[in-house]
Amino acid sequence: MLGEGGHTANFSAVTTEKIIDSEKKQPKVRKKLPVVNKDFQLEKYSWHTLRRIVHLLCFLVFVTLPFFNLMRFDIPRQRFYFAGFEFWINEFATIFFSMLFLMFVIAAASMLYGRIYCGYLCPQMIFSEASINLEEKVKTFINKNFAKYSIDARNWMNRVAVYTVLGIASVFLAFVFISYFIEPHDLFWRLMSFDLVTVGGIAGAVITLITFADFAFLRQKFCTTICPYGYLQGILGDDNTLVVHYRDPEKICVECKKCVRVCHMDIDIRNSPYQIECIHCGECVDACKLIMGKFGKESLIQYAWGENGEVLGDKKAKWFQRIGLRDAKRFAVFAIIFIYAIALFTAFTMRHSVMVTVAPNRATLYRIGDDNRVYNTFRMTLANRGKNDSTVSLSIANLPDAKFTLPSNEISLKAGESVQQEFEISVPAKSLPTEVNHFEIISVATPENTTDKFEETFIMPLEKENK
Numbered sequence: 404m405l406g407e408g409g410h411t412a413n414f415s416a417v418t419t420e421k422i423i424d425s426e427k428k429q430p431k432v433r434k435k436l437p438v439v440n441k442d443f444q445l446e447k448y449s450w451h452t453l454r455r456i457v458h459l460l461c462f463l464v465f466v467t468l469p470f471f472n473l474m475r476f477d478i479p480r481q482r483f484y485f486a487g488f489e490f491w492i493n494e495f496a497t498i499f500f501s502m503l504f505l506m507f508v509i510a511a512a513s514m515l516y517g518r519i520y521c522g523y524l525c526p527q528m529i530f531s532e533a534s535i536n537l538e539e540k541v542k543t544f545i546n547k548n549f550a551k552y553s554i555d556a557r558n559w560m561n562r563v564a565v566y567t568v569l570g571i572a573s574v575f576l577a578f579v580f581i582s583y584f585i586e587p588h589d590l591f592w593r594l595m596s597f598d599l600v601t602v603g604g605i606a607g608a609v610i611t612l613i614t615f616a617d618f619a620f621l622r623q624k625f626c627t628t629i630c631p632y633g634y635l636q637g638i639l640g641d642d643n644t645l646v647v648h649y650r651d652p653e654k655i656c657v658e659c660k661k662c663v664r665v666c667h668m669d670i671d672i673r674n675s676p677y678q679i680e681c682i683h684c685g686e687c688v689d690a691c692k693l694i695m696g697k698f699g700k701e702s703l704i705q706y707a708w709g710e711n712g713e714v715l716g717d718k719k720a721k722w723f724q725r726i727g728l729r730d731a732k733r734f735a736v737f738a739i740i741f742i743y744a745i746a747l748f749t750a751f752t753m754r755h756s757v758m759v760t761v762a763p764n765r766a767t768l769y770r771i772g773d774d775n776r777v778y779n780t781f782r783m784t785l786a787n788r789g790k791n792d793s794t795v796s797l798s799i800a801n802l803p804d805a806k807f808t809l810p811s812n813e814i815s816l817k818a819g820e821s822v823q824q825e826f827e828i829s830v831p832a833k834s835l836p837t838e839v840n841h842f843e844i845i846s847v848a849t850p851e852n853t854t855d856k857f858e859e860t861f862i863m864p865l866e867k868e869n870k
């Protein structure tokens with residue numbers, strides 16, 4: 404049963420051995436069920452089919468994102484590509500808040516839907532299951548077509564075939580993974596030149612080996628031994644979080660153990676819905692549905708909103724409860740995510756492709772030139788983050804008779820170019836009434852004609868110095 408403090412304690416408290424021991428002491432009394440439809444089949448869209456479709460989509464997304472600059476931390480270029488935007492390293496705040504948003508969404512999804520990310524979206528899980536399926540298919544093929552050879556010979560054939568395919572797949576997956584950090588064309592030519600000397604080449608070789616070892620040997624053990632997200636889930640979930648739950652009030656389980664056999668995490672969900680290994684994939688839901696369907700009964704294993712909540716999709720629940728918004732905390736989280744998303748989107752759209760910053764250099768407050776003008780020094784940084792060349796025009800407002808010392812008030816910037824430059828602004832001595840004068844520097848950047856205004860101060864000599 405779930406304690407008052409939520410189910411966090413259950414994750415650590417549940418051990419399969421203990422439960423089996425206690426069950427051994429109390430023999431179960433099962434009802435005998437008549438078979439009513441031995442040809443019962445799952446409907447077209449079982450959880451298994453849904454997972455396969457989602458896995459395929461995730462694989463396509465995983466492969467596509469870095470190639471179309473939809474997501475990449477480009478380390479050599481010091482750029483972050485996200486959703487078609489190219490951020491420079493000096494826009495760290497936007498990058499940081501984008502990453503924070505993604506983490507927040509994953510944490511909120513875990514609170515509402517449990518380990519749906521692990522079961523449906525995680526690349527590690529997708530490739531682990533793919534490698535298991537591959538191994539099974541290769542084994543079946545070899546046993547069928549090379550039946551005249553000894554078992555040892557077939558085992559060797561099986562191993563060589565599986566490791567060869569996994570080796571090729573590892574090179575490809577490592578290539579895609581590293582493309583999240585190095586531009587793919589650049590990476591391709593490094594690969595072609597068998598670069599094992601530079602940092603990129605060494606990283607590529609190491610990641611390929613790790614990927615191979617992971618998918619050939621570690622597989623789902625990674626989820627229960629290395630990945631911290633499964634443990635984190637114990638903190639994020641509560642009594643209303645979606646879980647995979649076994650309920651058998653009529654005591655009609657036929658002990659076929661199909662739910663155990665299909666589980667890639669090697670657990671028996673009947674022991675508890677809060678086992679840390681469970682990734683909420685729903686394979687056991689389908690398995691039990693197939694078995695109990697033959698007896699004209701519903702699956703004993705279902706997705707449910709917590710240990711005591713209704714099953715997923717229960718028509719009696721209100722629409723917002725059916726999508727997981729089941730208490731005030733969840734509404735608050737949803738509202739925060741919504742506001743955060745709008746703020747982030749607004750920040751993205753307000754971003755100018757040409758960045759202009761101007762700041763005073765106060766190492767020297769002012770200087771008086773031979774031309775009897777007073778000079779103040781400023782520093783500007785221009786960065787053209789767009790794909791087209793740009794021209795930045797500077798002008799001064801609210802500072803009478805002011806002049807730039809720049810050769811031209813129009814500065815040309817090629818696409819991707821950045822410039823840092825010091826310049827002076829001068830006014831005739833005694834032309835301004837006070838020591839500190841407020842004025843504006845205005846920049847207009849083509850091709851978007853974006854305007855930035857910088858509130859600055861111009862420092863004049865004190866009255867006595869002016870005499």
Ligand code: SF4
Nearest residue numbers: 666681682684685687
């Ligand atoms: S117990 Fe069921 S839902 Fe959990 S990992 Fe195993 S098959 Fe998936």
Ligand code: SF4
Nearest residue numbers: 656657659660662691
């Ligand atoms: S698949 Fe269903 S009927 Fe079979 S052992 Fe599991 S819970 Fe019982």
